Amino acid sequence: MTTKTHGPLAAYRILEIGGGDTLAYCGKLFADFGAEVIKCEPEGGDPRRREGVQVTTGSGSESAYFAWLNSNKLSITADPATAEGAATIRSLLPSCDLLLDGRSPAEVEASTLRHKDLQALDPGLSIVGITWFGPTGPYRDYQATDAVARSLAGVVYEAGPPEGPPMLAREGQAAVVGALTAFLPAAASLIDAENGGRRFVASTHGALSQIAEYDIGLQMDLGKRPRQDVNVFGRTYPAAPYPTKDGWLGVTIMSPAQWTALCDIMGRPELGDDDRYNTSPKRQQRRHEVDDILRPLLLQKTAEEWFELGLKHKVPLAIVPGVADLKGLKFHKERESFGSVRIGEARFDVPILPNQLTGTPPIRDGIAPLAGSTDATALPDHQRKAPARVADGLPLRNLRILDLSMGWAGPLAVRQLADLGADVVKVESCEHPDWFRGIDTRFPYYEEKMFEKHYTWQFMNRNKRGITLDISSPRGRELVLELAKTADVAIDSYAADVMPKYGLTADILREVNPRLVVLTMPAFGMQTSWRNGRAYGSTLEHASGLPSVNGRPTDPPAMSHAVMGDPIGGMTAAASILLGVLAQKANGAGQHIDIAQAQCLLPLFGEAIIEHAVTGQVSERLGNRHPRYAPHGCYRMAGDDCWITIAVRSDTEWQALCRVMQRDDLAADPALATDKGRREQADRLDKEIGDWTILGRGFSIMAELQAAGVPAGIVRSPAELGFDQHFMATGRWQIMERTYIGGHVQPVPVYVEGDATTGYQNRRPSPTVGQHNREVLQGELGLSDADFDALLTEGVIGFEARPMKPKAKAKG
DSSP states (O other), X not given: OOOOOOSXXXXXXXXXXXXXXXXXXXXHHHHTTTOEEEEEEOTTOOGGGGSSSEEEOSSXXXXXXXXXXXXXXXXXXXXXXXXXXXXXXXXXXXXXXXXXXXXXXXXXXXXXXXXXXXXXHXXXXXXXXXXXXXXXXXXXXXOOOHHHHHHHTTSSTTSSOTTSOOOOOOTXXXXXXXXXXXXXXXXXXXXXXXXXXXXXXXXXXXXXXXXXXXXXXXXXXXXXXXXXXXXXXXXXXXXXXXXXXXXEEEEEOOSHHHHHHHHHHTTOGGGGGOXXXXXXXXHHHTHHHHHHHHHHHHTTSOHHHHHHHHHHHTXXXXXXXXXXXXXXXXXXXXXXXXXXXXXXXXXXXXXXXXXXXXXXXXXXXXXXXXXXXXXXXXXXXXXXXXXXXXXXXXXXXXXXXXXXXXXXHHHHHHHHHHHTTOEEXXXXXXXXOOGGGOSOXXXXXXXXXXXXXXXXXXXXXXTOEEEEOOTTSHHHHHXXXXXXXXXXXXXXXXXXXXXXXXXXXHHHHXXXXXXXXXXXXXXTOSSSTTTTOOOOHHHHHHHHTXXXXXXXXXSSSOOSSTTTHHHHHHHHHHHHHHHHHHXXXXXXXXXXXXXXXXXXXXXXXXXXXXXXXXXXOOOOOOTTOOSSOSSEEEEEOSSTTOEEEEEOOSHXXXXXXXXXXXXXXXXXXXXXXXXXXXXXXXXXXXXXXXXXXXXXXXXXXXXXXXXXXXXXXXXXXXXXXXXXXXXXXXXXXXXXXXXXXEEEEEEOOSEEETTOSSOOOOSSOOOOTTTTHIIIIITTTOOOHHHHHHHHHHTSSOSSOOOOOOOOOXXX
């Protein structure tokens, strides 16, 4: 196999050691954009090659999912656990820019390839360790799976029926979320390579907890939220899939105007003014009545017909596809969301990376290596760019971002980069502040300054500077363009038809600054027939097809989170921006990054998509069970709504579970000796385990199982994360002072640099409305006092949110 020489990252060589899907997807983000990624495997290949749906290569069989995760990489035989393999790895490191290491902290510390030692010998090398729980803390050496990590991270508790158990999503989410998060310090290290090398360790458990931050913020504002039912979350209602004449339709209604529009298109306009249903909290309280109204009406048309009406009337509706429907959707055809992977003689369709850089797109049709296929190939010489020193300062301190985003996804994307040191200037207007400041804009919102007090806003906008500009005014638009001239990156998370109205498209921004990387992220991208579709995080999950693989066989398509689309879109956007900046460093040019947030969720169930591509079938939904691990489930413990997730991956772990349960009879039962036998006896085992866990309390059961090497994790509610012993020990939360709210909790990044035991400390709380107007507009753009005062008088800028001015009535 020859090495690649094309793509925006072709100048980088990256070594990948260890195992796991999180490591593999992180490496894929580099490889699919042209980096030379060398995967080190043990003799006989990575064990994941033998798991899941297999394809025939001509010389044997290989996992199709593994091939997708590792396409466009090279493979050599070099096991870091052996002396020979470690020597091979050490010989390659001087020519590498970055080491991605998927070994556990204990494996790293016990090896001859300790990160601290490698950095001491070769300080120009950047290293990112990818772990389940980070380098320190009480969970550091815990065994984990996707379900166990998600349970501990607070993203399982709220899904499922009220009586329990909480719903475990199909495996795959943790790998993508962990990889996108680990990619950020890795890419930032390359961006700042001229300053030297860096050493990070990232936590997948911590990365997953970022999804729960929204719920943590809400519960700080509103109190703990109990689990309500399948597809019922919080106070937004409806926000779920409904059956139609043909197919499922995702319906999310938040504002009174959206409810009125939905009632109009359903032919029931009188319901729009009905005081029983005209706000989301009221509908949630009467959700069974609302369902009784919606279900017969929605059965009158197909999902596609309803969706087209939603597009026309700006109602957040979505076709909820099954896996088999995805490639045929107009949206994915227009986006060209699918490519292919070849491994040996096998070729099959796969989702391409959703990080759609229009100037330097990802590789569409990849080739996956057979194990050790590059062993006999001499690698070309490679000269590392970083000097032989350890870098100092924050890696993105020289990056400036113009933030034109609102809500969760866009602000989260930018916050991730602000955490790494980027200088972010966030633009709001006084009449249209970021809606995460609150959507109830009645009198107390302004009088009591509630727009400064919502925790969801605080979490998403730390480490940023904030200004106000009315971009609908000529002067406001001019000033945005002035800011664009000095920025490296601009981001806009509005619907596709918003910024064109104000003359602030990606093309116009890049006219004033050709080096500018501009990211847009509407639900369905900027160039598709569905481009004007309205969406919330729930709409995005509906439209992705993810609900079709989750839940029990008798459930409707089952959502795994209230607003899964937002954090995944935000994380994907953050990674995409850094890919764009790396391309900018390589060729000196900016570009438009056209993210479609509904596409961003495809990797979360990539294994199901690839299974269908290879076999033409999709496995039946398993509820809380697993296609390979047994037993696997969520079990009730003593206490009020207390649960623990247990995942047995091997016969050895099964015997360990039996010892902890003191059940020699189960350990000796030949019918349970294999995973196949245990899957066949799943009902029996669930009862046996449940009868045991109900007698114990969470931490003691978890600790006992983990001490025996069995993956197990308490199902934490978001409200409990602030008191989780691991997060407290590793400094996940920081107390900050801010005007209007005083001392408050802020999350910190979920990766650590060097010898630190906590993530970077936050430099500033979220800005108050217009807090940095003078600093930016006068100090940096050079406005005079008279100019500034005129903008204040004209309402172009300001320091408080204010009600919208009434629209002038048309004459006549």
